[in-house]
Amino acid sequence: MPKNNLTPDIIEGILARIPEGFIHQSTLAEHFQAYKDAVNQVVAAGKIGREGKHLYDPTRLTLDDMREYQQWATPSLPRMRSDLTFVDKPILERRAARERQLDRDSLRVIRALQPTGYAETERFPPLSEDGRILRRLLEHKILRQVDSLIFDPLYLSESTVQHLVEQRYGTPESEEILVEAEDSAKAWEALLPQAGDVLRSDAQDGPTPKDQVLARTYTLRTAAKRLGAHVETLEHAIEAGHVASFVDPGGQTRFPAAIVETALSDPEMEALFTGFEPLSIRAIALVSGLRYSNIYNRLAVEGINRAAPTWGEVRGKWGLPDTLREFREILREKRAERRIARRAARFEKQERFEQQRRHERERRASLRARLVAAFPDWKHEGRIEQQLFLHLGPPNSGKTHDALNALVDAGSGWYLGPLRLLAFEVFDRLNERGVACSLLTGEEYIPVPGARITAATVEMFNPLKSGQCVVIDEAQMLADPDRGWAWTRAFMEAQAPEIHLIGPPTARQLIEKLASAAAMPLKVIEHERLAPIQVARQPWPLTQLPPRTILVAFSRRTVLDLKYELERMKRRVSVIYGNLPPEVRRRQSDRFAAGETDICVATDAVGMGLNLPADYVCFYEVEKFDGQEVRLLTPAEVQQIGGRAGRYGISTAGEVGAGNKRDLAQIDRLFHSEPAPLTHARIAPTVDDLAMLPGSLADKLEQWASLESIPDALRSALKTADLSEQVELARMLTNQEVDQLGLGRAMKLVSAPTRENIRFYWRACASAILAE
Numbered sequence: 001m002p003k004n005n006l007t008p009d010i011i012e013g014i015l016a017r018i019p020e021g022f023i024h025q026s027t028l029a030e031h032f033q034a035y036k037d038a039v040n041q042v043v044a045a046g047k048i049g050r051e052g053k054h055l056y057d058p059t060r061l062t063l064d065d066m067r068e069y070q071q072w073a074t075p076s077l078p079r080m081r082s083d084l085t086f087v088d089k090p091i092l093e094r095r096a097a098r099e100r101q102l103d104r105d106s107l108r109v110i111r112a113l114q115p116t117g118y119a120e121t122e123r124f125p126p127l128s129e130d131g132r133i134l135r136r137l138l139e140h141k142i143l144r145q146v147d148s149l150i151f152d153p154l155y156l157s158e159s160t161v162q163h164l165v166e167q168r169y170g171t172p173e174s175e176e177i178l179v180e181a182e183d184s185a186k187a188w189e190a191l192l193p194q195a196g197d198v199l200r201s202d203a204q205d206g207p208t209p210k211d212q213v214l215a216r217t218y219t220l221r222t223a224a225k226r227l228g229a230h231v232e233t234l235e236h237a238i239e240a241g242h243v244a245s246f247v248d249p250g251g252q253t254r255f256p257a258a259i260v261e262t263a264l265s266d267p268e269m270e271a272l273f274t275g276f277e278p279l280s281i282r283a284i285a286l287v288s289g290l291r292y293s294n295i296y297n298r299l300a301v302e303g304i305n306r307a308a309p310t311w312g313e314v315r316g317k318w319g320l321p322d323t324l325r326e327f328r329e330i331l332r333e334k335r336a337e338r339r340i341a342r343r344a345a346r347f348e349k350q351e352r353f354e355q356q357r358r359h360e361r362e363r364r365a366s367l368r369a370r371l372v373a374a375f376p377d378w379k380h381e382g383r384i385e386q387q388l389f390l391h392l393g394p395p396n397s398g399k400t401h402d403a404l405n406a407l408v409d410a411g412s413g414w415y416l417g418p419l420r421l422l423a424f425e426v427f428d429r430l431n432e433r434g435v436a437c438s439l440l441t442g443e444e445y446i447p448v449p450g451a452r453i454t455a456a457t458v459e460m461f462n463p464l465k466s467g468q469c470v471v472i473d474e475a476q477m478l479a480d481p482d483r484g485w486a487w488t489r490a491f492m493e494a495q496a497p498e499i500h501l502i503g504p505p506t507a508r509q510l511i512e513k514l515a516s517a518a519a520m521p522l523k524v525i526e527h528e529r530l531a532p533i534q535v536a537r538q539p540w541p542l543t544q545l546p547p548r549t550i551l552v553a554f555s556r557r558t559v560l561d562l563k564y565e566l567e568r569m570k571r572r573v574s575v576i577y578g579n580l581p582p583e584v585r586r587r588q589s590d591r592f593a594a595g596e597t598d599i600c601v602a603t604d605a606v607g608m609g610l611n612l613p614a615d616y617v618c619f620y621e622v623e624k625f626d627g628q629e630v631r632l633l634t635p636a637e638v639q640q641i642g643g644r645a646g647r648y649g650i651s652t653a654g655e656v657g658a659g660n661k662r663d664l665a666q667i668d669r670l671f672h673s674e675p676a677p678l679t680h681a682r683i684a685p686t687v688d689d690l691a692m693l694p695g696s697l698a699d700k701l702e703q704w705a706s707l708e709s710i711p712d713a714l715r716s717a718l719k720t721a722d723l724s725e726q727v728e729l730a731r732m733l734t735n736q737e738v739d740q741l742g743l744g745r746a747m748k749l750v751s752a753p754t755r756e757n758i759r760f761y762w763r764a765c766a767s768a769i770l771a772e
Helices: 008-017 025-031 036-044 063-070 091-101 104-111 129-139 158-169 185-190 209-215 220-227 231-239 257-265 267-274 281-288 292-302 324-373 381-385 399-410 420-432 475-479 484-493 505-517 556-568 582-593 604-608 635-642 661-671 687-691 697-707 724-731 735-741 743-750 756-771
Strands: 022-024 049-051 054-056 118-120 144-146 149-151 217-219 253-256 387-392 413-417 437-440 453-457 469-472 498-503 522-526 533-535 549-552 573-576 599-602 616-619 623-625 630-632 654-658 681-683 718-720
Touching: 008 022, 008 036, 008 054, 008 091, 022 025, 022 063, 036 049, 049 063, 054 063, 091 104, 104 129, 144 158, 149 158, 185 209, 209 217, 217 220, 217 257, 220 231, 220 253, 220 257, 220 267, 231 267, 253 257, 257 267, 267 324, 281 292, 281 324, 324 697, 387 399, 387 505, 399 413, 399 420, 399 469, 399 498, 413 420, 420 437, 420 453, 420 582, 469 484, 475 484, 475 498, 475 505, 475 681, 484 505, 484 681, 498 505, 505 522, 533 661, 549 604, 556 573, 556 599, 573 582, 582 599, 599 604, 604 635, 616 635, 635 661, 654 661, 687 697, 687 743, 697 724, 697 743, 724 743, 724 756, 735 743, 735 756
Parallel strands: 387 498, 387 522, 413 453, 413 469, 437 453, 469 498, 533 654, 549 599, 549 616, 573 599, 616 654, 681 718
Antiparallel strands: 022 054, 049 054, 118 149, 144 149, 217 253, 623 630
16 A cells, blocks of 8 residues: 555544554554644544544544453554545444344344454354354355454454464464564574563463564563553653563564563563553542542642653552552552442432432322312303303304394393404494493403493403303314413303304314303304305406405515505505504405405404405415414315405305415315314413412413313313413513512413514513503
């Protein structure tokens, strides 16, 4: 391989393809030029790890793993082409591919080689099932064999396995077999005096001078392993002239076995070998029993480089042993003790956590039981005096007209709707009929002298002052995650003798279930649409909108943009959207009703029962943002909004359409689809519920929602409301402000219908109330 310069990417690629996951920098130096800068860059980037002159892949090895491997593994470079590209894929990719491709039995045999990555052939008897599988794996070179060792080439290099074989049989080590076979016996014989007379503990004397030298000496690597040091440490000792060594004919540095064996029993001799061994401050602190900061400061006092203290500099100090081997042994014991202590601490922490969880479960179960016990008993003696009327039908079927007549006949009570625009429309309608009616919404109160009827948004209803009749419009809102609780409260807590609910047929099943749960007498009145309606056959572009059209969009910005665009086309335009002041909305609606404008651009507020005399409803868009995501309109929404077309008594028929063919096809499909029936009404906490719960008002609301304290008998019909907006508003009140208001007023304040973009206005209103 040519000596090319390395880049950080190539170094990272080399380590990713070495089975053992590490390599010594000297191996790189043998094959490449100018590699150190690239090594420093890739280490600094955190892509590889480094200890001394060893580099390792941190995605596969921990530092401790690498230290253990380097004691016995001798990895080699992966296969590379002359242009420094790699022949094989990274080890992890190859392992993953093998897992996908091989059958379960083959993988079982491969895993039997772990944790070392190799095993003796005798472990797999030839006639056994595993033996047959092994032969197949060897034939396909998925596993490899060197002598009597079977190994996994995705965990060990062949050089490592060759070294294991040589160690096992006392043959020359991997570096030694690189010595050319033709080395003269004379050259080896000349080294016998330097080799000495002492044999290595693991060697037998041989017949040739070469065998005798090998048997009487240690290489750098085997000596380092014997003494528990790194190869670099011994190289420094040689450079410093502390220990005797020589180089054999094959270029291998060797130590006489006599001095290595002496070092094992003589601390001073051992120190000559191991004095340059680098240590970490953390390891020194662990063995000495002192704190890290204490060792850090002591190194400074001794004038020792704190970035790289060596064994020779600290040996025998601060309670440290005399030999590096003892230091290593104590370090292993201390680390083992620390691991045991950490496991014990983790176990204790887990036990505390489990106890806390048990306590929390018990606490929550207790709170849930108390809340369920306090759940309102909707069955009471007063139900026998009440009558519930359920008006079902599509838009333009006279439901609201009949219910309002019943309210007028009763003489007192409430009209409850979802929008202030709708409440204002009923307020106008009744007063125009000569029926005194007040208006109450979250933003305004218009009392009318002598009025015994109030038109209100549903959140403003006071059940204790129900009057003789309560009309609850848009009953499908019972199932609304955010505001449905207000409809449920009005329905189930109203004390009037007559209660009229107005909604689509999809609400019937749910309302019947709730009425039954409350033992409330129910009469269903079905209404038929009074004017026919159909879906247009052709789309209506903006340039071709017919007069008396409601153009529907789903944001204030889009409504105003459409108004501007249509006025540029010389069309006369009214606009209606939720935040429009009532007096402005009334003027806009009146202009459209009087024919002063021929187009009304509106949001889906028109679907909530607003009485606009339109012949046509055109959907400018068929998707809307519902507070969480942009989604396609539902069949119920299309039918509710589209049903505004063709008002009885004003138009002979109605028509629903869209601005382009694609949207028209969607509208046609949705308009004729069967809407899903409502399944669950929503509930919110009472003041008494919140009083049972600890913490701030926001904490109380969150706990109540998470406890879902609904009696089992009602779980099929009720769900807790989405209180996220109330929680956000509650966070804008301090505990002192909640105390000043009282829990009841504070709850009423945070229950006002708001959105994120008007919370600042809500806070201003709250401040004004607090200042009163």
